[in-house]
Amino acid sequence: MRIWDHTTGKVVVYNSSFQVSQGRCLAIVGESGSGKSVTCRAIMRLNTFKMRQSGNIRLNGVDLAELSEADMRRHRGRHLCLIMQNGMRAFDPSSPVGSHFRDTLWQHYGWSRSQITSRMAKAMGSVRLQDPVALMNKYPHQLSGGMLQRMMIALAIVLEPTLIIADEPTSALDTLSQYEVMEQLIALRAETGCAMIFVSHDLSLVQRIADDIVVMRDGEILEHGTTADIFSGTRHEYTRHLLEAKQRLNRNFSNRMGGLQHVDR
């Protein structure tokens, strides 16, 4: 896939290519601006108008790049689900969150209101959200970032998409919510058997969830391997630099915490 800004001609992703199989999680890592988010949005065909893309995006034999906009809309949600950094942006601020669930599930499955409520309530229970019916009547601004992310995960549990793309899903959360949302994402994979693309700056999160890793820099894939190989084997100099930067951060953190040992999970 190639992605460029057609107003300036600037290429932001050069001929990148990767695949993720059902049941596996591929992490995309790299510094800010390396092209992780535009790649995720290109798979969903959700980049802004000025961004253009070429190449194939195959999902179970269907080339998403060839679909009409109407067919692509039908694929989003049903077959592909995007969990973004900021849960708030996924919802319409002027409606209760339950209406987003109803619209999405009605559009893809045609279920009745009561079917949707009972399926969502069950899924919300499984991501440890209490009192789901009351929560569905709340507006997005009345809920915390962690709750909104867990609601998106609950929706994904009900939709059972083939591929879930989680783009920095925990980076806007406090440490406790981050931990909980990660646990739920790990459970979501196990429950639905979906394929997952997980984007994060945080290599300890990547190590916990990913089977495979793609390392990007300046719009190019530098390295692609299993998580075990990337963390232990011979690595590209840039990947080593990313890992060492993280270890340095951890050491600084430990020193500031009075010499407490920080253990990498």
Ligand SMILES: Nc1ncnc2c1ncn2[C@@H]1O[C@H](COP(=O)(O)OP(=O)(O)OP(=O)(O)O)[C@@H](O)[C@H]1O
């Ligand atoms: N809507 C846009 N219009 C023009 N250029 C864009 C747009 N979105 C992203 N870019 C450019 O594409 C490149 C890759 O950006 P992208 O957001 O994918 O990086 P990233 O690796 O996800 O970074 P971060 O970790 O900070 O989110 C950057 O040079 C960015 O300026």
